[in-house]
Structures are given as C-alpha cells and as structure tokens.
Amino acid sequence: MAELISPTERTRVVREPHRGSHDREAIYKILDEGFVCHVGFSVEEQPYVIPTMFARVGDHIYFHGSAASRMLRGLSGGLAVCVTVTLADGLVLARSVFNHSMNYRSVVALGKASLIDEPEEKLAALRAFTEKILPGRWAEVRQPNEKELKATSILRLPLTEVSAKMRVGPVEDDAPDYELPVWAGIIPLKLVAGTPVTDARCAAGTAVPAYAEHYSR
DSSP states (O other), X not given: OOOBOOOOTTTSOOSSGGXXXXXXXXXXXXXXXXXXXXXEEEETTEEEEEEEEEEEETTEEEEEEOTTSGGGTTOTTOEEEEEEEEEEEEEEEOSSGGGOXXXXXXXXXXXXXXEOOOHHHHHHHHHHHHHHHSTTOTTXXXXXXXXXXXXXXXXXXXXXXXXXXXXXXXXXXXXXXGGSSOOOEEEEOOOOOOOOOOOTTSOTTOOOOHHHHTOOO
C-alpha cells in the first residue's frame, strides 16, 4: 500500500482536488527529478521567492542560501518557508482558449527551515547536490575544503507538511467544441541535454567522461 504523508489544512489541495496527492513515493519522485526549487519567505512583511538548487536526502530537503541574503536573517528558531518544485510535461492545446492547459507535476512543502552548522552534514548535502545532477561526479572532482564549507550556507527542511499536484492525460473540451474544425492535442515537453562543450583550459587530450557525454534525464 502507498505510504501517505498526513495532509494538513495548509497542504490540502482545494482547487481540483482529484489532481492532488499525499503519496510519499510520488512526492519524492517529483523532488528527485527537479533541479531547481523556489523558496518563498517573508521579511518585514515583504514576501520573496528565490530560485535555488536543492536535493532530497531521506525525509528532508536541503537547499542553498547565501550568508548575505535576506533569507538567512533571524534564523534562530527556524525560517518559515514555502518550497515549490514544478516539472512541465506537456502543452495541452484544446479547441477553446479556456480549456488550454499544461500537463505538469508539482510539489509544495511548508515548514521551518534550519541552518546546518555540522560540517559533515554540510558535506553530505553538497554531495547530494552534485550526485543528483551528475552521478559519479563527486568522486572525480576536488571536494570542498574547510574555508569553502564555512562560506557555504545550507538549510534543511523536513518533509512533514507537503503535497503534490499534477495534471496528466488528454485534452478536455466542452462537448460542443469537439465539432470545431480545429487541431487539438498534446505537445510533450522534456529536458534534453546538448553536446558537452569542453572547457578551453582543460589539458589537451582530456576525455569527456561518459556520464557527461551520454547525459540524459
């Protein structure tokens, strides 16, 4: 049976609830596929939304934050945040403008994010960022030194108040519109990697690693 994350009043999907999900596996799959999250927070009644890298480790999300940023002010007791991740899967082109839509998968996580001070946990989070993007890369490159770790701010958010929402499937038109002589259908969308471009200062003969040459998502 699916393991559900208990919904709260804040994570209950109100609009089109049939598209909502609290299934832990479905939520984690979306998070693991996404590259960028948007972190929403408020400072002195001014809301901000910041895009940043993130990675899921177990039942937590880790994300970057600059030590000089507004996001890290007043962190004692944690920072109330809303973290969102969205994957666009297709354009849904209906016979009417009103019924145009998009196939997508999204996650919203709420809670208090805390700043990570322990160097080993910081290192583990940075490794998770790297390996999420390119498995195998962490072992090949220079890893962060003590100075770099101190200059890096990472926040951790527990995945205890979280939900997913998604749209999948075909065009849904109003019954009379199916008679219109207009093309309708889905344009699938996906992230596609291009050919790797070797840095000009690489030593002559440095081969492109297999994980970069054959990269795909």
